[in-house]
Amino acid sequence: MDVHVAERQPLRTSSAIEGLQPKQLPAGLDIAGSAADVPSSSSACHVDILHHGPIQVAARWESADVGTSSAETPLITAPVGGGATPQRLQKPLDPEEFRALGHQTVDLIADYFRDVESFPVLPDVKPGFLSALLEDNAPEDPVKWDKIISDLQTKILPGVTHWRSPSFFAYYPSGGGTASLLGEMVCSALGTIGFSWITSPSSTELEMIVLDWLARLLALPESFMSAGKGGGAIQGTASEALLTAMVAARQKAVLKLTSEGLTYAEAMSKLVAYGSDQTHMSMQKACMIAAIESSHFRPLRTDESTGFSLSPSILADAIASDLKNGKTPFFCCATVGTTSSAAIDPVAEISKITEEHGIWLHVDAAYAGPACICPEYRHFLNGIERANSFNINMHKWGLTDFDCSPFWVRERVHLLNALSLTPEYLKYKRPDGPQVFEYRDWQIPLGRRFRALKLWMVLSLHGASGLRAHFRKHIGYACKLKEIIEQDPRFEAGLSVRLHGVFGCARKMSNSKMTMSRKHNHIEGQMVSQCPESRNAPI
Structure with missing residues (x-):
């Protein structure tokens, strides 16, 4: 039969259960419980009449002494509509x-x-x-x-x-492995929704711990640790991380401008954000969602002379121009491993410029960031101590399945100012102990999965040494591919390896060779034939 909305009837005293007669309930019900089932300390009983196959009436006892509730106790059961309910609906997880x-x-x-x-x-x-x-x-x-x-x-x-x-070979690898897949299975089995510490203490605390583990592996400053002024949270994607950072930066900038006498609308109309023409499209989308005027997003031009990375001098000139025109630069995104060219923006130089002008610097290291746990690649993050937020994707290269996007802030107060809300139904009395985060205040949605579980399993099963070996192996593959291509007359010389990507130009194959290639590998042929041509974009 159809499922109907449950009816909840509050009974003010335990003795009231004796007054709950069959005539007050749908026909065919019998009381299977009595006042004897009610704990003596209980002051109230909530009766749920659940219409689903057999009607089941359950009671939840509230204790006046300790302010807690018991598990639900079935009191009444009877068939409805004359039909039997499948066993699976009575027990959907047997x-x-x-x-x-x-x-x-x-x-x-x-x-x-x-x-x-x-x-x-x-x-x-x-x-x-x-x-x-x-x-x-x-x-x-x-x-x-x-x-x-x-x-x-x-x-x-x-x-x-x-x-x-x-x-x-399209986009990015999907990551994953045994530890991550099994972690996902356990995560789904537990079914926790860890938006507050009380909703699942282990969900919150394990996330704080593994984000601190990763922060130490990446040699992030103490300010990004949970014991400092900042801390980390696992977002679903780098796009979510960037949007969250921008919302916090916008709130910080608007509060400053309105304190100086501007209206909210006037403050918003002044805000300008900066990236490069290689910055991920989520930057522009974040501006759209955060109500930043479309003309106030500056995708600054890059070229081959800088390896398609953002030029600090071009950024400085753009900021100076906007300040001269009465605008307020408030946000800049530097990327460590861009999507189209694996370009690595010079964080150290950019961070000095943003710090000088009080601009929020977000470092998007979604692609290349995990490899920075290898000491020989850590220099890509030099200057991170001056950044306001930082993000990597473990689900791209870190043996972790989608979605798992660790995100850190240097000062969490700005995040909380922008996103913290505590309605009555989310309030609870927190036990004494060390500070723990309320992760609902670190993200756009309320609900959140137990993502830290699979990340903990990955870090534990492989260890830091295993992850470093994984990254180095892939980078070694890229170096070997570069050697092979440079020895092949169909390709031009001058290739470069950026982590585990190889970039350069391919000479046009003859029609006969292309035909053979397509026959040999139909999918590669489709990819080649569908590649867009651009003389201004990196291959």
């Missing part, structure tokens, strides 16, 4: 059923990893293909798990782009 179906699903996943290299990376489907394979409406009756798995294999997987394939 441990033994989960064990059996889980083994079957894990086997499917393991087989997928074993065979993924044999699948075409890019599916041969057209938009709308799946609508023709699936029903128009959700199934009215339960579907057996075997049928669900069969549909997954025959209808869903043929339309999947295989990011896990070793032949996938």
Whole structure:
């Protein structure tokens, strides 16, 4: 039958349960509990009438002595509508059923990893293909798990782009590994929503701990640690991290301008943000969401002379020009490993300029940042002590599945000023002890997953030495590829390696060679034929 909204009836005393007669409830109910079931210290009982298959009435006892609640106790049960409810709806997570179906699903996943290299990376489907394979409406009756798995294999997987394939070279790698996948499974099993310490103390505290672990591996200043004035939180993506940083920077700048006599609208109209023409598109989107005027985002031009990194002198000139015209520079994004060219902006020089003008500097190291745990690459983060916020993506190169985007701030007060809200339903009496974070104040949404669990498992299973070896191996592959390309007459010399990316120019293949290449690897041929041409953009 249909599921109806639960009815909650407060009963002021425990003895009131005796007055709850069948005639007051839907027909066919019998009381299965009595006042004897009520703890003597209880002062109130909340009765939930749950209409779902058999009606179940549960009571939650509130103790006047300790201000806590008991677990729900079933009091009344009776069938409704004359039909039997499937056992699965009475117990949607049965441990033994989960064990059996889980083994079957894990086997499917393991087989997928074993065979993924044999699948075409890019599916041969057209938009709308799946609508023709699936029903128009959700199934009215339960579907057996075997049928669900069969549909997954025959209808869903043929339309999947295989990011896990070793032949996938688009965008960025999807990361992942045994520790991360199992961490995701446990995270889903626990089902915690850790927006406050009280909602799951381990979720909050483990996140603080692993973010401090990573901060130390990256040699971040003490100010970015949880014991300092800043601290870290795991965002879903680098885009979310950048937006969160911009919102905090906007609040900081607007508070200053309004304290000087400007209205809020006047303050907002003055704000200007800076990046490069290689900065991730999320910078422009963050400006859109944060209500920064579109003409006040400065994507400063780069070129090959600087390896497509942001020029400090061009940034300084742009800031000087905006100040002369009465604008207020408030935000700058420096990138360590840009998406299109793996360019590395000179954080040390940029941070001196932003510090001089009181501009919030966010360092987006989503791609290259994790490799900076290797001492030989740590210099890419020189100057980070002058940055206001910093972000890496462990789900790109750090053996961690999406989503896991560690984000740190040097002074969390600005983040809290911008995002902290505590309505009545989120208040609680915090026990005495060391300071812990309320992570709802560190992000745009309220709810948050237990992402720290998989990151903790990854760091623990591989160790810092294992992660360093992982990064160095990939960079070694890039160096070897550079050697191979430079020895191939189809490619021009002058290639460069930026971490595990190789950049340069390819001579045009002859038609016959291109045809052979496409026959040998249809997917590579598609990628080559679809590449946009630009004389001004890096390859």
